[in-house]
Amino acid sequence: MRALILALAVLAPALPAVAQDAFARQHMQNELLAQQQMLQQRSVAQSNELMALEARLRTEQSLTDLIIQRQTPRLPGLEVPRPPPVAFDTSSLPTIPDDRLAASNAAVREASENRR
Numbered sequence: 511m512r513a514l515i516l517a518l519a520v521l522a523p524a525l526p527a528v529a530q531d532a533f534a535r536q537h538m539q540n541e542l543l544a545q546q547q548m549l550q551q552r553s554v555a556q557s558n559e560l561m562a563l564e565a566r567l568r569t570e571q572s573l574t575d576l577i578i579q580r581q582t583p584r585l586p587g588l589e590v591p592r593p594p595p596v597a598f599d600t601s602s603l604p605t606i607p608d609d610r611l612a613a614s615n616a617a618v619r620e621a622s623e624n625r626r
Contacts, residue, residue: 606614
């Protein structure tokens with residue numbers, strides 16, 4: 511019994527130190543857990559912000575596509591309307607009789623064949 515009392519007397523001053531070490535370890539674990547949770551929450555917040563920005567970008571691109579589709583393209587050459595054809599009166603023009611036209615045509619062919 512004396513040995514037990516002696517052992518308790520020797521170890522008694524060390525018991526508060528052991529308890530403090532356990533408390534310090536638990537406190538450190540709690541701090542690490544809190545830091546881990548904060549990092550996880552920050553990661554989730556960043557992920558949500560990135561998703562929101564991507565959705566906004568897709569929406570703006572879709573709106574731009576709709577605006578472009580709504581505009582009618584201008585085709586080149588169709589901007590100036592063509593005037594209607596003018597009615598031309600050929601009765602006032604001189605006429606050549608068919609026999610004189612044939613004779614003139616024959617004379618031109620004969621002249622083109624007689625090259626020097």
